[in-house]
Structures are given as C-alpha cells and as structure tokens.
Amino acid sequence: MPRPSAITAMPSPSPVPHHSPLPDLHSTHQGRIHSVETSSAVDGPGLRYVIFTQGCLLRCQYCHNPDTRDPLGGKVVTVDELIEDIQHYQSYLTYSGGGVTVTGGEPLLQPEFVREIFRRCRSLNIHTALDTSGFPDFEASKPVLDYADLVLLDIKSFDPEIYHRVTNVAIAPTLHFARHLSATQHPMWLRFVLVPGLTDDRANVEGLAQFVATLQGVKKVEVLPFHKMGEYKWKELGLPYLLENTDPPTAEQIESVKTIFRSCGLSVE
Numbered sequence: 001m002p003r004p005s006a007i008t009a010m011p012s013p014s015p016v017p018h019h020s021p022l023p024d025l026h027s028t029h030q031g032r033i034h035s036v037e038t039s040s041a042v043d044g045p046g047l048r049y050v051i052f053t054q055g056c057l058l059r060c061q062y063c064h065n066p067d068t069r070d071p072l073g074g075k076v077v078t079v080d081e082l083i084e085d086i087q088h089y090q091s092y093l094t095y096s097g098g099g100v101t102v103t104g105g106e107p108l109l110q111p112e113f114v115r116e117i118f119r120r121c122r123s124l125n126i127h128t129a130l131d132t133s134g135f136p137d138f139e140a141s142k143p144v145l146d147y148a149d150l151v152l153l154d155i156k157s158f159d160p161e162i163y164h165r166v167t168n169v170a171i172a173p174t175l176h177f178a179r180h181l182s183a184t185q186h187p188m189w190l191r192f193v194l195v196p197g198l199t200d201d202r203a204n205v206e207g208l209a210q211f212v213a214t215l216q217g218v219k220k221v222e223v224l225p226f227h228k229m230g231e232y233k234w235k236e237l238g239l240p241y242l243l244e245n246t247d248p249p250t251a252e253q254i255e256s257v258k259t260i261f262r263s264c265g266l267s268v269e
Contacts, residue, residue: 030078031113034068044129046098056106059168064230068105083120099127108136118147134177151188158208182215194249195226213264220267225249
C-alpha cells in the first residue's frame, strides 16, 4: 500500500470575489497547492499522483472543488518538496502506466511552477498530464506544454451563452487553446461534464462534438456525469449551490450524449 503523503489537504479558505486581482503566482521554485492525491485512477492513464493547485478564474456551477478558487488559499510548497514526495510513489506509478497530473483549481494560473514540476518529472521518465480549462493567459501558458505529455482539456459547453452560464467566463480563450493544441497535434483527452438541464441541450452537445471532431490529437472524449460530492464544500464556504435540486444524469442520458460524440467519429468513454 502507498504510504500517506506528507503533503496534506488544507482547510477550506474563504471565497474571493471573481474580479479580485491575482497575487504574483509566477515562480519556478514554489507555488500554492490545495492538496495532493497519491493514487487516482481517473485523471489520466494508469495510477496518478495528482496535485491540486490553488486558484481559479472560472465559477462553474458544478465545481466539486470550490475551496480551490482562492489564489491566496492553500499551502505554499516547493517543487523540490513535491518531487521528493512523488519519487516515493514512482515505482507503482510507472508499473501501472501512470504518472503525475496537475489539476486545480486551474494549474495555468501558475505556469512557471507547473512547467518546472513537469520538467523535473520528465527528467525522471514520469508521464505528465495537465488538467485545464484552457482559459488563463495563453502566451504565459504555452511553455507548460513543452513538458506536458497529455492535456486533459475541459470544455464545459459549446454554446457561448450556456458556457457563460456554467462558468461565468467567455468560451473564446478555451477554443483558442484547443485550436493551438490541435495545430501542434498535442495529445489530449476532451472532457465534458453532463449536467441535466444545464449542459445537456442537444444542439450544445452536437456543436461541441462537431468542433472536437475538427481537432488533431484528440485521443478520446470523456463524458463525465454530474455529481454532488462537493456540495458540502459550497455550504461550508457559505456559497449558494444552484444545482441543489439537479439529479445526476441517467444511464440513458449519458449514452445518448456519448452517441452524439461517436457519430462524429470520436472515441468516447
């Protein structure tokens, strides 16, 4: 059994307004994280060491980690500390065909920090995956891709109005990021969260499927069913949870959406 990580979860911080100025998160040597998970099987291939970074500009209605929004929350850790901890798990990560995933929050709010984690992992022959919405500053984010073996790209919806309703931000930066990944044929998994009554509009799903089908490098599409496992965090933070009365999608609803993606020639999970 893997030993408990020395890097533990932090208490939930208080929320910050959406337009608060971001602190200086541009450091190669250290960054802010919420926590790590040492044996995830859902954030890339194989078993993953997952680093949850702190800070996010999106305000997704279904977010299950709203405690990662605040860029001033979490814990300051150095890259050296993380790499030392990762190496304790390297044998089983490698044996399982897994590696290290950096998620959030939004990792690309701390691009230098994430790039250095990935660079160090690459030197140890550890597979790297970046889980991102593709929304933060594009030019600052591009260098991270030099050491990201795989990008898990979350596209919340395709219809601009639905996307804004879900996230409170515009879709254009994410589509630009997706097109860049395609132009460079960067390996990616496309992730879409299916929320009944919010993201399940057929035209919205069809538009996303048709867009994704134009991209190079997409290895598969993951249709992720909405769940309420993070609802308690919203209550702890004193935030209104708008999906309190929304049920997870049925098996039939999930299969219907998967069929739309498959009809565009995409591999779907």
